[in-house]
Amino acid sequence: MTEDDLLRYHGDLAGAGVGGDVDGVVDFAVNVRAPGPPxxxxxxxxxxxxxxxxxxxxxxxxxxxxxxxxxxxxxxxxxxxxxxxxxxxxxxxxxxxxxxxxxxxxxxxxxxxxxxxxxxxxxxxxxxxxxxxxxxxxxxxxxxxxxxxxxxxxxxxxxxxxxxxxxxxxxxxxxxxxxxxxxxxxxxxxxxxxxxxxxxxxxxxxxxxxxxxxxxxxxxxxxxxxxxxxxxxxxxxxxxxxxxxxxxxxxGAEFVAEERRTVERQRTDMEQKLRAAGFTVRTRSRAPYLLVTPPGDDPERTRSALAARGILVRRCDTFPGLDDTYWRLAVRGAREVATLVKAVAGHTVNNAEERGRQ
Missing domain, CATH: 3.40.640.10 (Type I PLP-dependent aspartate aminotransferase-like (Major domain))
Known part of the structure; x- marks a missing residue:
């Protein structure tokens, strides 16, 4: 990618190559809260x-x-x-x-x-x-x-x-x-x-x-x-x-207030689960997303492996000042977070086993 390509990259492009069918996709790449409006x-x-x-x-x-x-x-x-x-x-x-x-x-x-x-x-x-x-x-x-x-x-x-x-x-x-x-x-x-x-x-x-x-x-x-x-x-x-x-x-005041409470609750729970799984949470986020570094020594390879399984995370090497060791994760519910954690853990174990056989 050229520098202009990187700057123009958006989270919705994380699903390119997954097939375009959102059914079964777990999307942490895009910060939109729901599939459609209330x-x-x-x-x-x-x-x-x-x-x-x-x-x-x-x-x-x-x-x-x-x-x-x-x-x-x-x-x-x-x-x-x-x-x-x-x-x-x-x-x-x-x-x-x-x-x-x-x-x-x-x-x-x-x-x-x-x-x-x-x-x-x-x-x-x-x-x-x-x-x-x-x-x-x-x-x-x-x-x-x-x-x-x-x-x-x-x-x-x-x-x-x-x-x-x-x-x-x-x-x-x-x-x-x-x-x-x-x-x-x-x-x-x-x-x-x-x-x-x-x-x-x-x-x-x-x-x-x-x-x-x-x-x-x-x-x-x-x-x-x-x-x-x-x-x-x-x-x-x-x-x-x-x-x-x-x-x-x-x-929309009541709706926004409820969304704010939901995001705060989910974000706190998500931070705890990610840290327990070996992620590093890099900032004190006040937004509906987290900046993290995943476990393992090759975050980009892990990201690609997740995408192949329909689990999308936002690459961050497209943001000036960051590199591919960072991911941005939209705040999601407990079930989606559990899916992410399990998939990352499985990929990390598989990588370790592959290196052990080499």
Whole structure:
């Protein structure tokens, strides 16, 4: 793979070669919580299908924007609805930044978008355990991108540190795609009116299981929102996307709270089981995934063997600052974790026996 190929790699590619049939596949590679959205949200979407012959109604889009604004305590002018948070990175890359810095290890899509726009990307690579510590972007950086919590490390950075990066002449982009599964106390979403260069991106893809519909939004100053929106075509969002965003934030508080509790419980249980099986958990994750090193001396060979059995894990050598000794594992239930642990143990034993016969 070229460097660009590695940066463009996503967890859904971990199943390439498995056959494409999800039946029987145990997927730790993709962070989407469920195969589809909760029934109450699916019902809302079904109720709109009969009207899809019309262009997206402006009233629906406006009401979705209003719901997002109320959810975060900002003016609707601070909200830009997106066809997935990844669209936001593409729009931001089009602003013409000259000195962008991307904090790594982190989601690679921002760097991909900036490179595609011809920007000379610099990397701020954090050392293990991948906290900010005393690290700070260079003064000349006019765009800084960081995930919080970060993908794939799961580290939740202090809001006050990132807030301190905001300054005149700089756009500070915070990818909060997984923030809804934390307690939200470190979110900067409600602070965009006070920081003209602050941009916060949010996604509904993972928690609400809407990866196939592409739903997200960004929050920024009204001036910055207007600049970003001016580069879009007519009807950048479909009706179902706007309806999903509106319903998720209007009606989803109880669902998100329950998902948060479930993730916390499963993550704690999963950490304990993995450690007992010889895995090293590399960070204190606050996200619905764990960064780990598996037992054995050849993690990549183990990963390939698991994939052949329909057990998918996310390789991490595609993230700048990490290598193939790391895996990212989506938080899953006890049965899936037991399947993973058993398969890894079996592969490790088989490898040891093979070496003994050589």
């Amino acid at each position: 029934e109450w949200l699916a019902a809302e979407l079904r109720s709109e299908i009969a009207g899809l012959g019309a262009y997206p109604p402006e009233a629906v889009v406006d009401s979705a924007r209003q719901v997002v604004a109320e959810h975060h305590g900002v003016d609707p002018g601070c909200v830009l609805l997106l066809s997935g948070a990844a669209e936001g990175f593409s729009l931001i890359a089009g602003l013409g930044t000259r000195n962008p810095v991307v904090v790594h290890p982190g989601f690679t899509e921002p760097e991909v978008a900036l490179r595609a726009a011809g920007a000379p990307v610099r990397r701020m690579i954090l050392d293990a355990p991948f906290t900010l510590g005393g690290g700070t972007p260079p003064d000349e950086a006019d765009l800084v991108v960081i995930g919080n919590p970060t993908n794939p490390t799961g580290v939740l950075h202090p809001a006050e540190v990132i807030r301190g990066w905001c300054r005149p002449g700089r756009i500070t982009v915070v990818d909060e795609a997984f923030m809804d599964l934390t307690d939200e106390t470190r979110s900067l979403a409600g602070e965009v009116p006070r920081h003209p260069g602050l941009v916060v991106l949010r996604s509904l893809t993972k928690t609400f299981s809407l990866a196939g519909l592409r739903c997200g939004y960004l929050l920024a100053s009204p001036d910055l929102v207007r600049r970003l929106a001016s580069r879009r075509p007519h009807w950048p969002l479909g009706t179902l996307q706007a309806v999903a965003i509106r319903a998720a934030l209007r009606d």
